[in-house]
Amino acid sequence: MNLDFSDDQKQLQDQIRRFLSEKCTPAVVRSGLEGGEPFARDLYRGLAEMGVLGVAIPEAYGGVGLSHLELCLAAEELGRALAPVPVASSIYLAAEFLLQAGTEAQKKAWLPRLASGESIGTFAFVEGQGRMTPDKVAAAVRDGRLSGAKSPVPDGDIADLAVVAARSGAGRGEQAISLFLVDLNGPGVTRETLASIDPTRSQARLAFEGAPAERLGGEGEGWAIASQVMDRAAILMAFEQVGGADRALSMARDYALDRMAFGRQIGSFQAIKHMLADMYVSATLARSNCYYGAWALASGSSELPVAAATARVSATQAFQHCAKNNIQVHGGMGFTWAFDCHLFYRRSNALALALGSLSTWEDLLISRLQGANTQAA
Amino acid sequence: MDFDDTPEEAAFRAEARAWIQANAPTHLEAELKRAGFASSGIDSEDPMAASKAWQKRKAEAGWACLNWPKEYGGGARTPIERVIWGQEEGIYGSLSSPFIIGHGMCGPTVMAWASEDHKRRLLPPLASGEEIWCQLFSEPAGGSDLAGLRTSAVKADDGSGDWIINGQKIWTSGAQHSQWGLLITRTNPDAPKHKGLTMFFLSMSTPGVEVRPIKQANGQSGFNEVYFTDVRIPDDQRLGAVGQGWEVSLTTLMNERLSIGSGMSTGFPELFDFCLQAEVDGRPAVDDASVRSRLAQFAVKQSGLKYTGMRAITALSKGETPGPENSIGKLVAGATMQELAMFALDIQGQSGAIQDESSPMNARFQQMLLRSPATRIEGGSDEILRNIIGERVLGLPGDIRVDKDVAFRDIPTSGRK
Missing domain, CATH: 1.10.540.10 (Acyl-CoA dehydrogenase/oxidase, N-terminal domain)
Known part of the structure; x- marks a missing residue:
């Protein structure tokens, strides 16, 4: 072990x-x-x-x-x-x-x-509100030319290369989707930076009008490949989230030791102490789930889809929980622009949506556990 | 990273597995698998006799109390070997429940504080299950605030050196089955509360000891009250110095949190099975979006506990001490189990209120609902565990203690003016 x-x-x-x-x-x-x-x-x-x-x-x-x-x-x-x-x-x-x-x-x-x-790359996947499904993909490639729009695209304003999920070929449902490499500095691409809850990682809208597109992977395999790669990315992002959670917790702990109120360190009040203990619990559960994800990622285990969704759900919650309570422990100072608490709050909520929302990953986790159950039976 | 055994671990696992296959009470397997949330599941024979028989068999072959020294009836094995044994023993491990308090808490305390003669007399029959021990700590006036206990030990005035015990203990698991008890008392009410305590062990058949079962909120009786009326204990049954009882008790409590906290289930696998079978609006419950969301929440807690445990096992395997992350086990498992039981009943709709043979999965979730409040209290309440995480793991200051330097007899005993 x-x-x-x-x-x-x-x-x-x-x-x-x-x-x-x-x-x-x-x-x-x-x-x-x-x-x-x-x-x-x-x-x-x-x-x-x-x-x-x-x-x-x-x-x-x-x-x-x-x-x-x-x-x-x-x-x-x-x-x-x-x-x-x-x-x-x-x-x-x-x-x-x-x-x-x-x-x-x-x-x-x-x-x-x-x-x-x-060069910087990105994945241009989402088109508009709500959970992404194959039906929502309107961007399409004909004769090696991509038309349509993707928004939001993380780092879309600074990227040189995009992997774009687009409609092509005769397949239906998931099989209608293929992936394409698009040089974002080439013709037919316009970009617009979007205002977001976390400007420390930019988001953009990309519009394509006949942009040259080269297929990545087999025709109609785009959705399946994207699903695999997003699982792998979810584990890596979960580690980012755990790192953020850990730092938010240590900021809150340090402040609770430093700040005096009612003649004592506020960390000696159980209301604060127990909040910090709960932050430690969620960060610890998430870290352990991430280690499981890391093992699956590195070993190429068939458990990777379950491990990815587990790490992702757990780490999303841990970072959100630690970041919001970090503000709470800091009190009014935590809500000032000058203190860094809001940076963690912004990032935790932005990462919670990147790669798909919490409810999307919860749903994926249960589907995969059902699949594992059927296989075992 | 891997989940594999080292060659030494694999060799030990093979040895343990072979012995268990040849010796385990396989005729009880089906009944043990059927075990409910708060029952052994055994009804073909006396469950205590089955427990004692398995423990004795293990002890004779050197598989009892694996981490104890051989001269005290143990197996002199490493911590990681103990973990592997537990994995291999599997469902038969639940037969050990009558011995958990003795093996996990009383034994280590006796080992740390008793005389060599006492250790050789007391520990082997404890290891082999021939003698059962209970822990006489909590009192009506001292639970989380254990040092507030009032059971008194006073030197007999006949010059014998004996101690005379009067008072009451509560929440004593297994007292009705026990031959021995580990007893903490107050010997000096004029000292501050932590300083006036003294630890003893005693035979539960000593005159003046009376065990009465407590009828619990869930209708069962797993715990007892134990009354002491002029109970006489010889001075050589004292553990540690007079006034050192608090320090001695910490040996026990540290072991309590380790043994109760490790490997606790949240009930998620059973809930998941149930949601695959049960129907909501004519469809499997698991197809319902809100059910899926809640299930995912429970799943990641269960998984987080499992892999936190594996991180601790990793440390043991490397010969290191597990980190503080292990302290979250009971806190998470207890609260999760309670929420999970409520959720399982919610899926059952109005029929969830019924607890009889018609209830799904042998009324497991109804039992869990009614038992889980205790899990959040026993062996350190949720609040005490959060204090421990806050203070020992995160390094936050302790609460300000208004009774710290006050003579015990001057501490107020009621909040009513």
Whole structure:
């Protein structure tokens, strides 16, 4: 039994944490919020140079060639630091799509550039309100040209490459959907940055009018591939969420030790102490579920879909719970622009929706447990 | 990362499995599997006799109290081997329930504080299940605030050195089956409350000891009150120094939280099965969106506890001490079980109120509903556990204690003016 990371992996995690605590300062995190650049370009370059972006990408494609376990720990640190960089879009999603479904030529063309940070990728999936279903996909490709609109697309305003889910071919339902690579700097693409609850990670609307599109994976296989890749990304994002939850909890704990009221540290009041204990409980449950996810991701287990939904549901709740109660423990100061509490609150609620909402993942989890049950019977 | 055994662990597992296959009371398997939430499930023979027989058999072959030294009747095995044994023993492990308090709490306390002669006399029959122990701690006036206990021990005035005990204990599991008890008393009411306590052990057949079952809120009687009227205990049955009882009790309580907190079920697998079978509006309950959402919530708690446990086992496997994350077990399991029972009855609609042979799954959820309030209190209430997490894990300051430096006899005993 070894449900833990190795000493080498933990050492790498420490290095990333030290790097981020130095380079990812509150001013850097706030830049996007206060009208600066939509992402921290220097920080992103630094992460690329450290090998963080390419950590799980094979050396043949310009990566470091370690495993997804290292990427899980990197994700935890990016979440802890609230790093305003497009790692989720470019690495957990775009690079993962290429690794799972790309041809040799596609991998060779794009993976080295994503690993080096020279290019940014994203996944353009959602069209409008509510849970995404195959029926809602209106974007379509004919004769290698994409038309339609995707919104919101995380990091869509800064990305160079999009993996786009679009209608093509004669299939119905899920089989009507295929994936396409679209160069967002090419013709037929217009983008518009959207206002969002968390401007530290930008969102955009992408409109396509006959943009050149190259298929990624088989025709009609887009929905199935997207589902697999989103499971993998969900585990990585759950690590970000656990990192964020952990940091929100430690901020609240530190404040409860520092702040005096009624002649005593507020952390000595059970109302505060028990709130913090409950934050610790949800963060701990989420962390353990994430370790299960990490194991499934790294071992390629058939339990991966269950593990991904479990980690995702648990970590979403833990981060939301810790971030909202971090404000509560801080009292009025927690609701000021100057204190960082709202950054965690914003991020926790934005991540709760990225890759699909909590209720979507709850539903997926139960479907998958039913499937596992049928198989076992 | 992997869920595999090391070669040594695999060898131990194979040895344990082979012995269990050859020796377990397989004729009881079906009954044990049928066990309800608060019953052993055994009705073909006396459940206590079945428990004692299995324990004795294990002890004779060196499989009892695996982590205890051999000279005290244990198996001298490592913590990870104990975990593996538990996994292999599986459903037969539930036969050990009469011995949990003795093996998990009283035994370790005796081992830490008793004389060598006493250890050699008391521990082997405790390990083998021939003698059962109970823990005489809680009182009507001292539960979460255990140090508020009032049962008194006074030196006999005949020069014998004996102690005379008077008072009442409550919530004593298994007192009616016990040969021995671990007893905490107040020997000095003039000292502050934590400083005037002393620990003893005694035979439950000592004159003046009276055990009365408590009829619980759920109608069962798993706990007792124990009354002490001029009970005489020799001084050599004292554990630790006079006035050191609080320190001795901490040995017991630390073990209590570890043994009760590990591997607790929330009832999720049973609820999931039920939702696959039950119908809501003519469709399987599991097809209902609100049911799915609640199920997912329970599922991630169950899974979180399971993998938190595996992280602790990982630490044991590496020869390390598990981290503080283990302290969440009972807090999560107790509260989840109660919510889960309420939800299962909700799905049953108005029929959920009925608890008879027509109730789904042998009325498991009705039993769970009525028993679960106790889970949130016994072995450290939810509130005490949150204090422990807040103070020992997160490093928050303790509450301000108004009775800390006050002589025990001067502490107010009623909130009424």
